Amino acid sequence: MRSVNTPRPATRTDVARLAGVSDAVVSYVVNSGPRPVAAATRARVLDAIHALNYRPNATARALSRGMSDVFGMLVVDARNPFFAQLVYAANRESSAHGHSLMTVSTGGSPLSLDEQVDELVARRVRGLISVHAFTPRQIERLRGQGIHVVVINQPAATPGIPSVRVDLPAGARTAVEHLIGHGYRRIGFVGAAEYRSAREHGWADAVSAAGLPLGPRVLTEYSLDGGYDAGLQLLQLEHRPDAVFVSSDQMSMGLLAAVHAAGLRVPEDLALASFDGVTESAYLWPPLTTVRQPVAEITAAAVAALVADDDDVDVVLPTELVVRRSCGCPP
Amino acid sequence: MRSVNTPRPATRTDVARLAGVSDAVVSYVVNSGPRPVAAATRARVLDAIHALNYRPNATARALSRGMSDVFGMLVVDARNPFFAQLVYAANRESSAHGHSLMTVSTGGSPLSLDEQVDELVARRVRGLISVHAFTPRQIERLRGQGIHVVVINQPAATPGIPSVRVDLPAGARTAVEHLIGHGYRRIGFVGAAEYRSAREHGWADAVSAAGLPLGPRVLTEYSLDGGYDAGLQLLQLEHRPDAVFVSSDQMSMGLLAAVHAAGLRVPEDLALASFDGVTESAYLWPPLTTVRQPVAEITAAAVAALVADDDDVDVVLPTELVVRRSCGCPP
DNA sequence: CTGAAAGCGCTTACAG
DNA sequence: CTGAAAGCGCTTACAG
Known part of the structure; x- marks a missing residue:
């Protein structure tokens, strides 16, 4: 059971009393303003604050300041x-x-x-x-x-x-261009329905600019499971892509799991470029080529x-x- | 630039005025107490709250309640x-x-x-x-x-x-016992210095109870990098363990990366049992056998x-x- | 440079 | 069942 007499925390008034000043002055030194305080007074207040282990009550301050x-x-x-x-x-x-x-x-x-x-x-x-x-x-x-x-x-x-x-489209574009540079000709896209446009446009632009046809597009959820699902869908395709651009590292992790589970390999069976650049992306197998966002x-x-x-x-x-x-x- | 006249949010007094009651009564209906309120009055207050889109100010409440x-x-x-x-x-x-x-x-x-x-x-x-x-x-x-x-x-x-x-030791024990059941005889441990004891004891207990010698023990940080490092250390050992119990899924992810980078395989070259049971553990390659904590x-x-x-x-x-x-x- | 006082928006005995 | 009033711990004009 909780102990009975809980000593209440020191308030600004306690500090003022101990330092022999008004409440306002304590406020001035705590906030370094808005009025100046004499050095000697300030020192007394600081001592009192220390002695009482005073911490301003943030809720009171918030109320007062609105x-x-x-x-x-x-x-x-x-x-x-x-x-x-x-x-x-x-x-x-x-x-x-x-x-x-x-x-x-x-x-x-x-x-x-x-x-x-x-x-x-x-x-x-x-x-x-x-x-x-x-x-x-x-x-x-x-x-x-x-x-x-x-x-x-x-x-x-x-x-x-x-x-x-x-610049989401630009980021996606550089990733897809890199994939194209590897010689992949059928490049798919995995993304989420809600935010599809920006990254998808980057993908589509890069693919089109290279004179290639758009690869398969899978729209799913931003989640591990969404990525896994997307992987499954891609692998089931009659005409599989040789590379895919995936909209997030988390999705890529899920997609990787699907590829492994199918006994296939990245990049040999399906190359992958991702988006986000989270720390984890370096520890996946294989490590992800990814567009790093400057968090x-x-x-x-x-x-x-x-x-x-x-x-x-x-x-x-x-x-x-x-x-x-x-x-x-x-x- | 910010627009000039920011209409201030409605307060309890605004509500009281509109409903034609005192501030206290508004408080009683908002908090369903501590005093009873007549149904008709209550309805008027609720209407006013709705009309004004009133939301109690949490900072004022906190100050008042301490x-x-x-x-x-x-x-x-x-x-x-x-x-x-x-x-x-x-x-x-x-x-x-x-x-x-x-x-x-x-x-x-x-x-x-x-x-x-x-x-x-x-x-x-x-x-x-x-x-x-x-x-x-x-x-x-x-x-x-x-x-x-x-x-x-x-x-x-x-x-x-x-x-x-x-029960950390018990959890670790079941994982290590499972490893032992597979026939592994040289079972290592990866953990962090700060929290070593509990999980490490579970590992040591299970190994000893099976009459096996303690495998190598690597103490590192609770991080991806710590796990990677531990993997490196384990693989460099002259006499490598055939299995390892790792104290967290995050560490396991790092360790897995080290094993892959070395061109080795889990579980063929090194079997692994982990701890935590985070969602990600199912999406790693290979998927982790792990002790799930009931989050x-x-x-x-x-x-x-x-x-x-x-x-x-x-x-x-x-x-x-x-x-x-x-x-x-x-x- | 310092202080007395009003006010922030609530809650809660206390009266009625 | 309802209201007037004090109080929570701050801030900040306003005087001096």
């Missing part, structure tokens, strides 16, 4: 390694700016996206990093609450809202946009093709 | 798939109980564990789910702030603090302990050996 110092982050599923790395990086980046991060995996919740955003709004998060696009109505609502928003990794910028993204730079730019509060930001970051063995390159 | 409705969660690194799954499950479980979850990956932060806990304390989190053990001093401090704590996945219970765990049950019990506020809880959950191909079993 805004917390928490950022919210919306991803589809933080178990996907790419999102996991984004969240991890965003966490570090937010901390560096004195903010905490509250992450929600929107997929797999019984609540709608709007309801999940509402929860964050109720907590008065100061900013929101979202991999979901928002409708003008949603943006208006968020803005009405004074919440800054930045949308990341969407194929295109939403007007009037800061966005940080990567640290994405989150850094996103947090910067939140902090700067400039709605006209549209940062487009470059991707980088990481060549490993799944495409057929030598070790 | 406690937020947020749970904190401490993991080492949420990019590790096992932790990612724990976090995901804890998130869902918390939501089901009306709580939000704020997760922090303690590794890789420049802050100490104490400092990271302090941040959560400053936010007045109501409870804390931690994969780290706490010292009596830390527990005392947390308790002093009225914060409930539950420690998960530690090898042993901390007296006076609720804990939810798995959903762990988080459910942890949240239940937090909600119940009973310090004497010590839940020990069973693991389950999932047999796949890495141990040498047929597909």
Whole structure:
């Protein structure tokens, strides 16, 4: 059972009393403003803070300021390694700016996206990093609450809202061009229905530009199982592709499992180029040739946009093709 | 640039005014208590809430109650798939109980564990789910702030603090016994220095009980790279083991990469049994035989302990050996 | 440079 | 069943 007398944490008033100053002065030194404090006074306050092990109550501050110092982050599923790395990086980046991060995996919740955003709004998060696009109505609502928003990794910028993204079609194109350079002539595509366009267009452009016919296209889910399924479908085809561009490393991992289970080999029976460049991609067999998204730079730019509060930001970051063995390159 | 006149969100007073009642009554209906409200009044309030799209301000509520409705969660690194799954499950479980979850990956932060806990304390989190053990001093401090704590996945219970765990040695034992059943006689161990004892003891017990000599033991980091390194070390040994028990699926993934890179095969050249049972383990090549930890049950019990506020809880959950191909079993 | 005081949006005894 | 009022721990004009 819980012990009876729980000593309450020190408050700003306790500190003020001990230091012999007013509450306001304690606030001034804790926040380094907005008014100046004499050096001697400041020292006394600091001593008192230390002696009492005082930590400002973040909820009181949030109420008073009308805004917390928490950022919210919306991803589809933080178990996907790419999102996991984004969240991890965003966490570090937010901390560096004195903010905490509250992450929600929107997929797999019984609540709608709007309801999940509402929860964050109720907590008065100061900013929101979202991999979901928002409708003008949603943006208006968020803005009405004074919440800054930045949308990341969407194929295109939403007007009037800061966005940080990567040139998805260009990234896909470099991967497919690399596959073409290997001499593969029948290049398939695996992607997800919802986000199909950007990466798929990159694939289609590269294939067409090389004067080749479009290979088979499989649309599935962004998941391990989706990738596995896609692999199965591809392998069952009467006329199999000799290479495939897969829209995410997680899908590639699933697809690889399907190929192995069929007793076939990558790249000999089916070459593969992937997208994301998560750490795991180097540890799969074979190691993935993949388009690396600059996770640290994405989150850094996103947090910067939140902090700067400039709605006209549209940062487009470059991707980088990481060549490993799944495409057929030598070790 | 941001639009000028941001309409402020509706407050409880707005609702009260519209419904023609006092602020207190709005509170009573929002919280279904602590005082009863007449049905007709209640209906008017609900209408007003709806009309104004009112959402209670969570920060004001937290200040007033002295406690937020947020749970904190401490993991080492949420990019590790096992932790990612724990976090995901804890998130869902918390939501089901009306709580939000704020997760922090303690590794890789420049802050100490104490400092990271302090941040959560400053936010007045109501409870804390931690994969780290706490010292009596830390527990005392947390308790002093009225914060409930539950420690998960530690090898042993901390007296006076609720804990939810798995029988680590028993789990390891079943995996190693399975390996022994295959006829392997020289069985190695891969684990991490910090948590070595529990899983390592299980391995050692099973090996000794079978009258076999202990195979080589490699201590490294809980990471992909740690697993890769361990694989390298094992393969360089003059007298290689014919099987190995690896302490985590993430490490196993790294080790598998090392084996493949060396042109060797699992299980033919080195059989493998792993620990955790993350989703990914089924998609590796070969699929991992692994000791599955009941992630959903762990988080459910942890949240239940937090909600119940009973310090004497010590839940020990069973693991389950999932047999796949890495141990040498047929597909 | 410092302090007294109002206010942030809630909750909760206390009266009625 | 309902309301007036104090209080949670901060911040921030406003005076001095």
